[in-house]
Amino acid sequence: MTTKPKARKFRIRRTTPTATPSETPQSVEGGAPARHAAVAGAIGQQPARPQTVPNQATTARTDPPEQNAATPPPAREGDVSSASEVDGELDMDAIRREGLTGRQLRMARRVAQKHGLAPTSDFDAVRLLRQAGIDPLQRSNMLELVVPQGDQQGGDAVSQNRIQLPQTIPLGGKNLPSTEVSPMERRMREIADIQNDITRRRRRKMALLTVRLLFFVGLPTIMGGYYFHNIATPMYATDSQFLIIQNEGGGGLGPLGGLLPTQFANSADSIATQSYLQSKDAMLRLDKDVGFIAHFSQPNIDPIQRMDPDASNEEAYKFYKKNVKIGYDPTEGMIRMEVIAADPEVATDFSEHLLDYAEERVNGLSQQKREDGMRDARTAYEQTVVQRREAQEALIKLQVENGVDPEAVIASIRGQINNYETLLLEKELELAALLDNPRPNRAKVDGVQGDVRRIGSQLDRLNERMNNATEGTNSLAKQAVSLQLAQADLAAADMALQASQTQMEQSRTEAQRQVRYLTIAVRPVASQTPSYPRKFENTVLTFLIFAGIYLMLSLTASILKEQVTK
Numbered sequence: 133m134t135t136k137p138k139a140r141k142f143r144i145r146r147t148t149p150t151a152t153p154s155e156t157p158q159s160v161e162g163g164a165p166a167r168h169a170a171v172a173g174a175i176g177q178q179p180a181r182p183q184t185v186p187n188q189a190t191t192a193r194t195d196p197p198e199q200n201a202a203t204p205p206p207a208r209e210g211d212v213s214s215a216s217e218v219d220g221e222l223d224m225d226a227i228r229r230e231g232l233t234g235r236q237l238r239m240a241r242r243v244a245q246k247h248g249l250a251p252t253s254d255f256d257a258v259r260l261l262r263q264a265g266i267d268p269l270q271r272s273n274m275l276e277l278v279v280p281q282g283d284q285q286g287g288d289a290v291s292q293n294r295i296q297l298p299q300t301i302p303l304g305g306k307n308l309p310s311t312e313v314s315p316m317e318r319r320m321r322e323i324a325d326i327q328n329d330i331t332r333r334r335r336r337k338m339a340l341l342t343v344r345l346l347f348f349v350g351l352p353t354i355m356g357g358y359y360f361h362n363i364a365t366p367m368y369a370t371d372s373q374f375l376i377i378q379n380e381g382g383g384g385l386g387p388l389g390g391l392l393p394t395q396f397a398n399s400a401d402s403i404a405t406q407s408y409l410q411s412k413d414a415m416l417r418l419d420k421d422v423g424f425i426a427h428f429s430q431p432n433i434d435p436i437q438r439m440d441p442d443a444s445n446e447e448a449y450k451f452y453k454k455n456v457k458i459g460y461d462p463t464e465g466m467i468r469m470e471v472i473a474a475d476p477e478v479a480t481d482f483s484e485h486l487l488d489y490a491e492e493r494v495n496g497l498s499q500q501k502r503e504d505g506m507r508d509a510r511t512a513y514e515q516t517v518v519q520r521r522e523a524q525e526a527l528i529k530l531q532v533e534n535g536v537d538p539e540a541v542i543a544s545i546r547g548q549i550n551n552y553e554t555l556l557l558e559k560e561l562e563l564a565a566l567l568d569n570p571r572p573n574r575a576k577v578d579g580v581q582g583d584v585r586r587i588g589s590q591l592d593r594l595n596e597r598m599n600n601a602t603e604g605t606n607s608l609a610k611q612a613v614s615l616q617l618a619q620a621d622l623a624a625a626d627m628a629l630q631a632s633q634t635q636m637e638q639s640r641t642e643a644q645r646q647v648r649y650l651t652i653a654v655r656p657v658a659s660q661t662p663s664y665p666r667k668f669e670n671t672v673l674t675f676l677i678f679a680g681i682y683l684m685l686s687l688t689a690s691i692l693k694e695q696v697t698k
Contacts, residue, residue: 241254249264360671364665367665370470376650376651418489455472515632516629520628
């Protein structure tokens with residue numbers, strides 16, 4: 133990633149000092165580097181390459197900056213500023229008009245402080261560095277800043293090898309005349325050289341960028357496209373859809389009421405079925421039944437999609453999750469399954485077996501609950517049947533032991549006693565009527581008295597019999613009470629038996645309500661054309677992935693380079 137350089141144009145005011153006739157050749161020779169620096173500042177602040185100064189100029193450049201700097205004339209007395217101060221202000225005005233950025237000014241101040249200068253401002257730092265022959269805008273290399281201890285000469289050599297601004301040539305000595313014909317032509321030639329250099333660098337960077345893109349993005353994309361179009365084994369996908377429904381009552385509405393499903397099952401049952409089909413248990417069962425691992429270990433499958441014949445269950449399970457895709461739609465209650473294989477018939481066979489496994493799992497979801505409910509209801513019903521049978525047997529046993537019905541015998545005795553008491557009352561009234569006669573008939577009186585006596589004795593025997601029936605351990609009353617208790621137990625057993633029958637029917641209805649049904653909406657059908665790999669989409673995806681990786685690495689490298697070169 134490169135940024136197109138931008139050149140800024142500035143109008144720089146030059147102050148040409150008055151030169152003596154003896155200094156004219158020297159100023160001509162020294163003016164070329166100054167113009168070189170002005171051109172460099174006018175075009176993107178690119179430092180110009182200094183011209184080679186013959187003989188004395190070359191030797192003068194190796195001298196320290198303090199010797200090369202011209203001695204300013206002494207200031208005159210008065211309120212008028214000295215010429216050196218005026219020149220300094222003019223130089224700083226020219227530097228301000230150059231349009232230097234804040235970063236460049238801060239870098240110039242740091243460089244000035246590193247060289248032991250004492251600038252009053254950032255622009256003054258640029259002026260002092262240029263007077264000392266140091267380019268304040270040149271980026272320092274980290275290797276130049278690290279100087280081993282005890283190697284001061286190496287540090288001096290590094291500082292000497294650094295690119296410095298063009299320096300003035302000291303006066304004195306024999307100087308050759310300038311070979312320049314026209315300063316304008318030389319300036320135009322320097323500008324053209326700078327433009328050509330910028331163009332060459334742009335072309336070189338563009339060529340390097342193109343090479344990097346072809347190597348890091350284009351070549352992997354071509355390799356990926358070649359693999360998807362020529363090497364990858366075509367895979368066939370078989371789609372199927374099914375849903376789980378449950379019965380919600382209606383068992384008592386008719387002979388088929390309990391067999392008719394009424395609504396979809398809840399999401400928990402569908403999620404449980406989906407989890408089972410995506411589990412390792414289903415994969416092992418599928419491999420045992422139809423050879424899942426053996427199919428994907430065939431040698432005609434390309435090495436990337438081929439499974440190792442000796443692969444572990446975990447590796448085989450990764451292939452299983454990649455080639456068996458199951459999704460659940462909670463809004464519709466539909467479960468969609470896609471099975472991928474190298475052969476369409478094999479993919480269909482895999483899908484059929486997985487549907488069978490899902491149906492078995494659905495049937496077993498509520499089986500335990502249904503069995504527990506029915507078992508409890510059946511146990512209660514059997515206990516009530518046994519209790520009723522025991523109560524009935526006890527009643528029959530009492531009736532057999534007694535031979536007669538105690539209640540009927542007691543009722544008969546009571547009826548006889550009532551009848552005799554009524555007859556005795558009538559005889560006593562008749563006897564009283566006869567005795568009221570002053571001269572009663574003795575025969576009638578004796579006959580009525582005999583009847584009263586006989587009826588009374590018979591009534592006494594009946595009362596005695598009645599007392600014997602209600603008293604004692606084996607009395608008729610005791611027998612009657614035992615029979616009543618046995619009949620009550622039998623009635624309670626009949627009621628418990630009826631309640632257990634009702635509970636058993638309710639448990640059966642609830643068990644029918646808990647039944648789950650797997651309904652296949654779309655049956656698996658073998659496909660005729662391969663579904664995978666998707667050649668164009670996968671190639672484009674490969675390009676996007678490698679382009680993103682290259683972009684991320686390029687940005688990271690640019691940021692690190694910027695941080696290092698600061």
